[in-house]
Amino acid sequence: MKKNLTRRKFLKAAGIAGAAVAMPLSLVEFSWGRNSQENFTLAYVSDSHLTHIKGGQFVRNFDMGLKKAVTEVNFMRPKPDFVVFGGDLAQLGKKAEIDHGLEIMSRLRYPVKWVVGEHDYYLDLGQYWSEKVSKLHYSFDHKGVHFVVLNSILTYDNWINRWKSPAERMHQMARLDNPQGSPFMVRDRQIEWMKKDLSGLSKDTPIVVMSHSPLYKIFKPWNFWTEDAEKVQAVLKPFSKVTVLHGHVHQILYNQIGNISFQAMMSTAWPWPYPVSYAQAGNAVPKLTVFMNRADPHSERDATGWSIINLDNGRVINDFKLWENTNRTLRYDDKLGYPVDTKYQNPADRIPPQEHY
Ligand SMILES: [Fe+2]
Numbered sequence: 282m283k284k285n286l287t288r289r290k291f292l293k294a295a296g297i298a299g300a301a302v303a304m305p306l307s308l309v310e311f312s313w314g315r316n317s318q319e320n321f322t323l324a325y326v327s328d329s330h331l332t333h334i335k336g337g338q339f340v341r342n343f344d345m346g347l348k349k350a351v352t353e354v355n356f357m358r359p360k361p362d363f364v365v366f367g368g369d370l371a372q373l374g375k376k377a378e379i380d381h382g383l384e385i386m387s388r389l390r391y392p393v394k395w396v397v398g399e400h401d402y403y404l405d406l407g408q409y410w411s412e413k414v415s416k417l418h419y420s421f422d423h424k425g426v427h428f429v430v431l432n433s434i435l436t437y438d439n440w441i442n443r444w445k446s447p448a449e450r451m452h453q454m455a456r457l458d459n460p461q462g463s464p465f466m467v468r469d470r471q472i473e474w475m476k477k478d479l480s481g482l483s484k485d486t487p488i489v490v491m492s493h494s495p496l497y498k499i500f501k502p503w504n505f506w507t508e509d510a511e512k513v514q515a516v517l518k519p520f521s522k523v524t525v526l527h528g529h530v531h532q533i534l535y536n537q538i539g540n541i542s543f544q545a546m547m548s549t550a551w552p553w554p555y556p557v558s559y560a561q562a563g564n565a566v567p568k569l570t571v572f573m574n575r576a577d578p579h580s581e582r583d584a585t586g587w588s589i590i591n592l593d594n595g596r597v598i599n600d601f602k603l604w605e606n607t608n609r610t611l612r613y614d615d616k617l618g619y620p621v622d623t624k625y626q627n628p629a630d631r632i633p634p635q636e637h638y
């Protein structure tokens with residue numbers, strides 16, 4: 282490479298021109314404005330669903346999504362302090378899928394914080410993940426922010442024990458629209474751990490909770506749902522600046538419940554439709570969320586993209602850079618006390634959502 286090549290030219294030369302707006306990942310920037318804390322960025326990649334076919338073969342499209350995200354993170358400026366993987370690295374929890382995912386992710390030049398998803402977990406109940414990838418729940422501090430990583434995809438013991446084989450259990454949990462499914466849970470033991478973990482913090486410490494499922498209730502038939510979410514929210518209630526970042530729903534969703542802002546991250550594999558546009562579930566999506574308008578439902582990449590999140594004095598400004606869709610910015614409104622879309626929040630300004638039925 283010639284020394285005087287600009288970054289843009291270099292990207293072009295490297296064959297990834299235009300990748301910056303196309304990558305299904307999120308660049309998260311924490312900025313402290315007038316406060317003394319140090320600014321930093323992190324990248325968030327989620328829901329890659331790497332799918333083993335046989336031997337060394339995997340579904341190529343899903344591999345490509347994750348590989349592109351990894352490439353883009355490595356080119357990112359400013360450099361992220363670390364990368365979060367938001368869960369569902371594998372499709373059916375197989376060792377081959379997890380190993381394959383680790384190999385692709387090992388090309389990242391930054392450390393990774395891992396969140397476990399149900400597709401990683403239900404074959405062996407997290408055993409291989411714990412051995413090879415990460416703890417299932419933990420916390421850490423970074424430049425003034427307290428991060429809590431939860432395993433939010435646990436469920437009832439009697440559901441776990443009702444299946445003839447681990448593979449059958451995994452297949453049942455992997456289905457989106459499954460009347461035999463079971464809702465996600467954090468469960469009391471982990472909630473108690475979280476209570477202890479937060480107990481020494483001052484109430485104005487910015488807290489970022491990272492879970493796979495949303496830590497509130499959206500649409501139970503698809504398991505966009507955490508059964509004991511209210512218990513988790515109660516533990517977070519005393520804190521003034523709380524943001525939950527989650528994966529699993531493969532689309533932009535945002536909400537505010539009491540003191541807690543929620544932001545969904547996108548998938549590198551495929552988008553889900555909104556429940557109302559597919560299952561005609563009218564009141565499932567949070568009122569606050571302005572839907573992404575997906576004009577062509579066959580364009581599977583158009584609900585993926587990346588975003589820059591700026592945490593100004595502990596509050597999120599989220600700049601979504603969507604592939605093949607309109608860019609969006611969500612900003613926490615101090616007067617209203619919840620995040621709003623800077624362009625489309627007013628119903629009169631919205632693009633009507635695509636209907637699939
Ligand atoms: Fe997923």
Ligand SMILES: [Fe+2]
Pocket residue numbers: 368369398399400493528529530
């Ligand atoms: Fe998931």
